[in-house]
Amino acid sequence: MMDPMDALPLKPFELMTVDDYAAIGLKCGLEVHQQLLTRSKLFCRCPAGLYSSDYDAEILRHMRPTLSEMGEYDGTALMEKKTRKNIIYRVHHATVCTYEFDDTPPFAMDDDAIDIALGLALLLRLNLVDELHIARKQYLDGSIPAGFQRTTILGVDGWLPFKDRRIGIRQLGLEEDSCREVYDRGHERAFLTDRLGTPLIEVVTEPDMVTPQETAEACSLIGRLCRSTGKVRRGYGATRQDVNVSVTGGTRIEIKGVPQIWRIPRLVYNEASRQLALLRIRDELAARGVTRDTVRTASRDVTALLEGTSYAPVRAAVTIGHRARCILLAKFAGLLNTPTQQYRTFAGEFSDRVRVIACLTALPNLVHSDAASTSLSAREWQALRQQMNADPDDTLILVWGDRCDTETACAEIDARAREATIGVPSDTRQPFKDGTNGFERVLPGAARMYPDTDMPPIEITANRLRRARANLPEFLWHTEARFRTGGMVEADLLRLAISSRSVVATRAIEELHLSPVLLGVLLSQRLIALRRAGLRPHRLTNDALEAILTAYARGRVAREGLAWLLEQILRRRSTDTIIDEDVLRFLDELDMQPATEARIEQTIDRALDAAAPRHFATRRKRERYVMGRLMAELIGRVEGTALLRRLGERLDRPRPAVPRERAKA
Amino acid sequence: MxxxxxxxxxxxxxxxxxxxxxxxxxxxxxxxxxxxxxxxxxxxxxxxxxxxxxxxxxxxxxxxxxxxxxxxxxxxxxxxxxREATYGIAEQDFPIDPRKPNIVLFGTGGTIASRLDYRSGAVVPAFSPGELYGSVPELADYCNLRTEKLFGVFSENMGPEQYACLARRIGEAIEDGVDGVVIGHGTDTMHHTAAALTFMVQDPPVPIVLVGSQRSSDRPSSDAALNLICAVKTAAESDIAEVLVCMFGPTSDQYCLLHRGTRVRKMHSSYRSTFRTIGDIPVGMVDPDRITTFRDDYKHRRSDRKVIVNPAYSEDVTLLYYYPGMKPDVMEALIETGYRGIIIAGTGLGHVNKPTYRALGRARDAGVHVYMTVQTLWGYVGMYVYETGREMMALGVIPLANMLPEVAFIKLSWALGRTDDRDEVKHIMLTSIGDEITEREPYNGYLVYQGAVPEIQEFLRTIKR
Known part of the structure; x- marks a missing residue:
């Protein structure tokens, strides 16, 4: 039988079932961040949505923790203080003013952003607040130069329909986006400031999702609901989500900034696995008599012992005058090899802390005696064991670097070892591409909130609320249901329902009684194809599209001509917007009436006359050539397959006059 | 408040x-x-x-x-x-080390240390050695700190009463043997107070350093901590026995500049690097590790306890900012109201329009002391350059060289607090006490760089270093 400490506590990801997740009590919640489509940033009038990694100047800041309004220090704040980072902001004149780097107080909150957020608050059926109070949410990691993010909430306790039940929405916040990190090395971290200040909403759900797949689906639903307003930004980074995960006996853990929804399931799986593994480690420690009160560690500088080591990282450090420091974890032997996530072991928990808090960012940043053979020589480990007075059931961890950093590192390892006796520490974790996660910072609490003394409260007036209600789009799921009932292809309807064209489709179905299938093809697939062809179909206003559909409904355009017509309008009109009048004029210029019998016959006659059989090697080649001529003239006015059939008949049954004439010649 | x-x-x-x-x-x-x-x-x-x-x-x-x-x-x-909020900065006893200099920190208000006031929705000062040590423990590396809260007012409410009180308390503290004085002050009028203290507390044997913050200390990126650390270091260790303002040099968290109390001015409503020495170079720069002086013409630290405290002040002085089209009745109203001294901030080299001349004559006749400074802030009054300047001087207007308008206002208030004798006042005004008038303007005294110029952009790109 496999030793339980040597394997992941869960079945492989692919084999996990709903019941398996129910058995471990998996609960997931989401915090979906979505940038809003506004002209300016939230608290200054810099343009939103303009990105550039180029920069004109650099500014250096340090962050110090401050007290909360309720007189408490936040744990995150204290952690960041230990890291002593030089934080460098790169600023570009086009994207940043003195507000972003906190040298000018905030300007009035962007009205469009409030209106968009208010609309979403209504769609999420939240209890709305009557007055917005701006809070400062502390971020000491440097991601915001002020050291805090200005944020406010518009409502609490709403819900979304999901499958056959409801998902609770805890709150909707409106806040400024943070900086983009450029690098984080040692005691220096750099950020780009272009994204900073972009209006962003944060939708926080209750922990109502119970499988990794459901979590992704709910996330997708919230994202689609946001997009159905047509007033949110798209593109990489415009939507980012934090995923909160817990299992029975574990802790709520936040995986921060997941950029794509498809990554969510595996991240959730690995986090569930990690929590179960940490709980098992706690139990194993308890069985060894190691509890919160009895945990014992000891650390000391061991540079002298390792001066001649052949283990390259340590040798390199010692050569430049850095120190090596060893910490003993009493009775931890063997535990550091315990797998916590796919490809990761318990040792990673220590390494992460050392990397983030002690700023020893070059990996590997530690070695340990549970995996002794891969680092120092057996003799060196033996010497360390002696020096540290280690018993066989103790584990040693070795770190190296600047003296101060090695001390911080050992203090953090000690802290993490203590937490191991309690279970799963409250962390914010960063997602990795392989579906695992790593320590980012201590989970912040309410103590990091502080009222913003620079901004007075903003009343949500009855007028504003009325306006928001009036501008509300239909509920996404209602639109989807209508399209689905009409038989629209699922892929088309999912795209169309959140597109600004969905109102066109709805009206065409209800007022013009057009086929949803056709509308799906035209307004979803066709427009995408035209965009890919570089024809910029967004220039067509909804009115213009409705004019086209109305013309079709009234018989002015053949069904076959619709797609062609769209393309021709886009090709021949170069203006930035194409309105309904442009469409009508265009229809007048072209003759888009379905072709009459007589005209079809005449056209075929002329085409056949111009393509004498002797010029063609086979009948098929002649047919193809003639068909091309016919389509050039009749496209949009007759159905292609019908035309081909007629042409075939004519080729098989040539008019007697033709050969006779040729004979004469 | x-x-x-x-x-x-x-x-x-x-x-x-x-x-x-x-x-x-x-x-x-x-x-x-x-x-x-x-x-x-x-x-x-x-x-x-x-x-x-x-x-x-x-x-x-x-x-x-x-x-x-x-x-x-x-x-x-x-x-x-x-659940009532109990706001208290984690207070810890400030460590005493007999080998370290003794520094007194006078509190006047402002945001150097602050907490939230719910009723006004704004921040109010909080202040004690323990609180300061709790939030800026580095201070203990430099000195033994004693604090004394003199008043809790925002900078704009500082005035003659506060100047006098500060001057007296500084004098007493020096006599008591402190090795340096730090004054926590709101930034808006810090340069007024710095000028007032330069005149009221002359020839101190130790540094007198004014400090504040542009971002309240309830913000993680506040400039308060670095400003305070640098000010305390300067008071404790520097050799400069003058009234100084110690505030951020660049907007980056790198170092503070030490400005002479009479040559410094707040130049931006919100930037951290708002304080600039005008028409001269600063005395020096300071970071947590090092004090670097840029000049050697400062007054040096002494071990004696002698200091001249003279907190005289007249409130009958005003500062008149000239604008085109100004009517003489503005100045006439001031004369009639009983103002005894008027500092004019004139255009260019120190000009006002012709109609105002009538009022200048009346001022002279009424015994009002009228002095000319420049709105340009940088540069000297030049009343001989144009005929009009000579005309004004004939009307009793006295040019104040390169004295800053606010400094001139404070100095005339101080002078008129001592005497009303025309010649004596003139002598006081034109005799420089703390470089409020300098004989020379260095070539690098006037620096207002303009963005977008290539070499400036190049400089900005690397300024953090």
Missing amino acids: SDVVSDNRSNGYRGPGLDALGRHGVSVWCDVEVKTTTGRFRGIVLPRSETSDDRHIVLKLANGYNVGLAADSIEAMTTHGR
Whole structure:
């Protein structure tokens, strides 16, 4: 039988079932961040949505923790203080003013952003607040130069329909986006400031999702609901989500900034696995008599012992005058090899802390005696064991670097070892591409909130609320249901329902009684194809599209001509917007009436006359050539397959006059 | 500070807001569940800012956010206990080391150390050696710190009474043997106070350093800590026995500049690097590790305890900022109101329009002391350059060389507090005490660089270094 400490506590990801997740009590919640489509940033009038990694100047800041309004220090704040980072902001004149780097107080909150957020608050059926109070949410990691993010909430306790039940929405916040990190090395971290200040909403759900797949689906639903307003930004980074995960006996853990929804399931799986593994480690420690009160560690500088080591990282450090420091974890032997996530072991928990808090960012940043053979020589480990007075059931961890950093590192390892006796520490974790996660910072609490003394409260007036209600789009799921009932292809309807064209489709179905299938093809697939062809179909206003559909409904355009017509309008009109009048004029210029019998016959006659059989090697080649001529003239006015059939008949049954004439010649 | 007198028990609530609380038997700091017409909310009732409307109540939710609920939408409120905020900076005893210099920090208000005031919705100063040590423990590396709160006013409310009190207390502290004085001060009028102290506390044997912050210390990126560390280091270790302003050099957290009290001016309403020495170079720069002086013409630290304290002051002085089209009645009104001294901030080299000449004549006749400074801030008054300047001088206007307008205002107030004798006042005004008038303007004294110029852009790109 496999030793339980040597394997992941869960079945492989692919084999996990709903019941398996129910058995471990998996609960997931989401915090979906979505940038809003506004002209300016939230608290200054810099343009939103303009990105550039180029920069004109650099500014250096340090962050110090401050007290909360309720007189408490936040744990995150204290952690960041230990890291002593030089934080460098790169600023570009086009994207940043003195507000972003906190040298000018905030300007009035962007009205469009409030209106968009208010609309979403209504769609999420939240209890709305009557007055917005701006809070400062502390971020000491440097991601915001002020050291805090200005944020406010518009409502609490709403819900979304999901499958056959409801998902609770805890709150909707409106806040400024943070900086983009450029690098984080040692005691220096750099950020780009272009994204900073972009209006962003944060939708926080209750922990109502119970499988990794459901979590992704709910996330997708919230994202689609946001997009159905047509007033949110798209593109990489415009939507980012934090995923909160817990299992029975574990802790709520936040995986921060997941950029794509498809990554969510595996991240959730690995986090569930990690929590179960940490709980098992706690139990194993308890069985060894190691509890919160009895945990014992000891650390000391061991540079002298390792001066001649052949283990390259340590040798390199010692050569430049850095120190090596060893910490003993009493009775931890063997535990550091315990797998916590796919490809990761318990040792990673220590390494992460050392990397983030002690700023020893070059990996590997530690070695340990549970995996002794891969680092120092057996003799060196033996010497360390002696020096540290280690018993066989103790584990040693070795770190190296600047003296101060090695001390911080050992203090953090000690802290993490203590937490191991309690279970799963409250962390914010960063997602990795392989579906695992790593320590980012201590989970912040309410103590990091502080009222913003620079901004007075903003009343949500009855007028504003009325306006928001009036501008509300239909509920996404209602639109989807209508399209689905009409038989629209699922892929088309999912795209169309959140597109600004969905109102066109709805009206065409209800007022013009057009086929949803056709509308799906035209307004979803066709427009995408035209965009890919570089024809910029967004220039067509909804009115213009409705004019086209109305013309079709009234018989002015053949069904076959619709797609062609769209393309021709886009090709021949170069203006930035194409309105309904442009469409009508265009229809007048072209003759888009379905072709009459007589005209079809005449056209075929002329085409056949111009393509004498002797010029063609086979009948098929002649047919193809003639068909091309016919389509050039009749496209949009007759159905292609019908035309081909007629042409075939004519080729098989040539008019007697033709050969006779040729004979004469 | 807020002048609004309020009933403490109502904590800023009045009108419908107060009625709603009263109706449901709820008071501030109660943990309540509120049922409104839009839904349910749970949180702690917070005090309300007096400047906000009276139609909402403020709730702190469990997630830390505050929200406002309309008083007229509240249907029911149920109390589940009480939780009052106790705001205190983690206080720790400031360590005493007999080998370290003794520094006194005088508090006047401002945001060097502050906490939140719920009623005004603004930050108010908080201040004690323990609190300072709790938030900026580095201070103990430099000195033994004693603090004394003289008053708690925002910078704009500093005035003659405060200048005099400060000057006396500084004199006493020097006599008591302190090795340096630090003054926590709001930034708006720090340069006025610095000028006043230069005249009122002459020839001190130790540094007198004014310091403040542009971002309140309740913000993680505040400049307060670095400013305070640098000011304390300067007071404790520097050799410069003058009145100095110690504030951020660049906007980056790198170093502070030491400005002479008479040559410094706040030049930006919100930048951290707002204080600049005008028409000269600063005395030096300081970071937590090092003090670097840029010149050697400063007064050096002495071991004696001698200091001349003279807190004279007349409040009958005004500062008149000339504008095109100014009518003589402005100045005439000042004369009639009884002002005895007028500092004019004139255009260019020190000019006012022709119609004002009539008023200048009347001022001379009424015995009003009129001095000319320049709106350009940089450069000297040059009243011989144009005929008009000579005409004005004939009307009794005395040019003040490159004295800054605010400094001239403070100095004339101080001079008129001592004497009304025309010649004596003139002698005081034109005799430089702390470089308020300098003989030479160095080539690198005037530096207002312009962005977008390639070499400036190149400089900005690397300024953090």
